[in-house]
Amino acid sequence: MIELHDVAKAFGEVVALRGVTFSVPDGQITGLLGPNGAGKTTALRVVYGVLRPDRGRVLVNGIDLGSDRLSAQRRLGVLPHAQGLYTRLTAREHILYFGAMHGMGGSGLERRADELVRLLGMQDFADRRTEGFSQGQKVKVALARALVHDPENVVLDEPTNGLDVAATRQVRALLRELKGAGRCILFSSHVMQEVSALCDRVVVIARGQVVAEGTPDDLRQKTGRESLEDAFVAAIGSEEGLS
Amino acid sequence: MSWLRSFRVVFAKELVEGVRDRRALVAALFFPFLGPALLALMLFLVSQSSRRADEVGVDLPVAGRDHAPNLVAFLEQGARVVPAPADPEGAVRRGEVDVVVVVPPDFGEALRAGRPAPVKLVTDESRPQSRPAAAAAEHLLAAWARQTAAQRLVVRGVHPAVVEPLAVERVDVSTPASRAASLLATIPFFLVMAVFTGGMPVAIDATAGERERQSLEPLFAAPLPRSSLVLAKMAGASVFSSLALLETAVGFTLVPLALPARLGFSVHLDLAVLGRILGLSLPMVLLASALMVTLAARARNFRAAQTTLSLLMLVPALPGMAIGLLSARPPPSLYAVPFLGEQLVITHLLRAEAVGPAQAGLSAAATLAAAALVAAAAVRTFERGQPLFEA
Numbered sequence: 001m002i003e004l005h006d007v008a009k010a011f012g013e014v015v016a017l018r019g020v021t022f023s024v025p026d027g028q029i030t031g032l033l034g035p036n037g038a039g040k041t042t043a044l045r046v047v048y049g050v051l052r053p054d055r056g057r058v059l060v061n062g063i064d065l066g067s068d069r070l071s072a073q074r075r076l077g078v079l080p081h082a083q084g085l086y087t088r089l090t091a092r093e094h095i096l097y098f099g100a101m102h103g104m105g106g107s108g109l110e111r112r113a114d115e116l117v118r119l120l121g122m123q124d125f126a127d128r129r130t131e132g133f134s135q136g137q138k139v140k141v142a143l144a145r146a147l148v149h150d151p152e153n154v155v156l157d158e159p160t161n162g163l164d165v166a167a168t169r170q171v172r173a174l175l176r177e178l179k180g181a182g183r184c185i186l187f188s189s190h191v192m193q194e195v196s197a198l199c200d201r202v203v204v205i206a207r208g209q210v211v212a213e214g215t216p217d218d219l220r221q222k223t224g225r226e227s228l229e230d231a232f233v234a235a236i237g238s239e240e241g242l243s
Numbered sequence: 244m245s246w247l248r249s250f251r252v253v254f255a256k257e258l259v260e261g262v263r264d265r266r267a268l269v270a271a272l273f274f275p276f277l278g279p280a281l282l283a284l285m286l287f288l289v290s291q292s293s294r295r296a297d298e299v300g301v302d303l304p305v306a307g308r309d310h311a312p313n314l315v316a317f318l319e320q321g322a323r324v325v326p327a328p329a330d331p332e333g334a335v336r337r338g339e340v341d342v343v344v345v346v347p348p349d350f351g352e353a354l355r356a357g358r359p360a361p362v363k364l365v366t367d368e369s370r371p372q373s374r375p376a377a378a379a380a381e382h383l384l385a386a387w388a389r390q391t392a393a394q395r396l397v398v399r400g401v402h403p404a405v406v407e408p409l410a411v412e413r414v415d416v417s418t419p420a421s422r423a424a425s426l427l428a429t430i431p432f433f434l435v436m437a438v439f440t441g442g443m444p445v446a447i448d449a450t451a452g453e454r455e456r457q458s459l460e461p462l463f464a465a466p467l468p469r470s471s472l473v474l475a476k477m478a479g480a481s482v483f484s485s486l487a488l489l490e491t492a493v494g495f496t497l498v499p500l501a502l503p504a505r506l507g508f509s510v511h512l513d514l515a516v517l518g519r520i521l522g523l524s525l526p527m528v529l530l531a532s533a534l535m536v537t538l539a540a541r542a543r544n545f546r547a548a549q550t551t552l553s554l555l556m557l558v559p560a561l562p563g564m565a566i567g568l569l570s571a572r573p574p575p576s577l578y579a580v581p582f583l584g585e586q587l588v589i590t591h592l593l594r595a596e597a598v599g600p601a602q603a604g605l606s607a608a609a610t611l612a613a614a615a616l617v618a619a620a621a622v623r624t625f626e627r628g629q630p631l632f633e634a
């Protein structure tokens with residue numbers, strides 16, 4: 001369970017978030033939908049504790065991230081916008097490194113790494129250094145290290161960006177699996193099909209504000225539009241930055 | 244998870260990455276040999292040049308020796324007179340010989356007539372290595388002129404001492420040993436350089452490099468105290484910096500062993516001194532790593548970090564070298580200047596001069612305090628998450 005209460009953040013003159021409030025329930029996939037520059041990445045960065053909001057607070061399983069960052073971050077699995085990897089470490093070493101950071105170790109961590117390698121189909125490249133990995137391989141490594149501690153909440157910033165069809169389907173299957181296991185999943189996207197294919201709930205964000213919230217059906221009903229895409233355009237009031 | 248454990252996890256990863264980084268390994272394992280190698284080469288050259296002058300004697304090419312048999316006989320007492328090359332000036336210019344004495348045909352006639360007899364001394368002032376030979380030739384010619392003048396005065400019934408109001412005796416106390424000792428002043432300089440160059444690639448890679456590869460964000464999203472993250476990165480750089488330092492110091496200790504024993508000087512650099520130098524340098528390692536990680540984390544990108552840190556390295560290294568060349572006792576306050584104090588103390592050790600615990604303690608305390616301040620400032624910026632988004 002992730003809750004944002006009136007979160008605001010500005011970078012100098014540029015206001016990225018103007019008081020964002022929404023919550024992400026367990027056992028569901030929540031999509032943070034918005035055009036480019038709407039504040040999606042900023043909102044997620046505040047959620048996983050690498051940006052301090054100017055105002056407002058974030059609760060992870062009820063733990064205030066502002067006052068107890070470490071406890072909150074322990075309950076989060078994070079796939080940031082850029083899947084920066086260490087080119088001199090192997091894929092498996094990435095999993096072990098992040099597992100160790102979450103306090104795991106020994107044979108338990110080894111077993112978990114094996115499990116993730118199987119789950120994500122990384123057998124062919126698990127023990128290779130990540131130098132020269134394809135985008136799909138990189139995303140899998142980044143996902144594996146995000147999930148190593150089996151987090152109750154998973155936050156993903158445009159997880160299927162730059163992936164081919166097969167890899168995209170794998171990622172979606174994984175998210176559904178996590179949902180089945182009762183996890184709380186928040187992911188951002190500016191791709192309509194992705195959102196309609198995956199999400200139980202949608203939070204539409206534009207110009208740093210939540211402009212609509214609910215199930216895809218709610219959204220269609222509220223705006224009186226047939227397709228989610230039309231509903232989305234009606235919600236944000238323009239077609240700018242969509243795909 | 245405890246603070247110490249997160250520190251250990253990040254520290255171990257920095258070491259693994261560093262060991263797998265060719266650039267980091269070259270900086271920590273190969274570069275440190277340059278200083279000792281350079282010193283060995285220079286000491287070798289000093290010993291060679293001094294042997295030429297002391298044992299072999301000066302070769303003195305003389306052209307037109309038939310025109311002045313007396314002069315040549317005199318010169319032969321102080322040097323080995325050899326036939327001059329056909330083109331004296333060209334030969335000196337090309338560096339084939341250091342000096343040529345040219346006696347023109349009218350030498351004897353002028354001498355007999357009592358006029359100043361012309362002698363040409365061909366030298367090349369732009370070549371320092373020809374100076375001893377030129378000076379020797381000039382000295383011999385002047386001695387002959389004095390002798391001849393004295394003879395003329397005696398013939399005329401005047402005591403030669405009348406025209407020699409001064410009796411200057413020049414005593415050159417420089418020995419190969421003392422000349423070599425001045426080279427030792429470069430040792431502290433190379434030690435400071437090693438401290439910086441050894442840890443630099445790791446310090447940059449762990450900060451500006453991580454940000455450029457975008458691996459810093461997942462790290463910031465992990466449940467780690469930021470202070471453990473910063474200090475682990477500094478510790479990683481310190482390990483490579485210490486390796487480079489150890490190698491440089493051991494290299495300098497080996498230099499005297501590699502040179503011919505007849506060099507005739509003893510560097511005061513045995514295992515006991517080596518141990519003290521390493522102990523004294525440890526605060527420098529910590530401060531250098533703290534500085535490098537802090538600055539590299541603030542640099543715009545990898546290249547900017549490299550430029551900044553290369554300049555940073557010269558700041559503490561150069562003044563120490565200048566002071567090392569001076570022989571005067573430095574004022575006590577200089578021992579409290581990080582890097583400079585260490586270089587002064589190490590210079591004293593190498594010269595076998597007494598080092599008080601006050602001096603060594605002051606320099607170590609000042610440097611450690613500076614390292615703590617820099618590290619604390621870095622922790623604050625990391626806690627604000629700045630290194631991540633400042634780029």
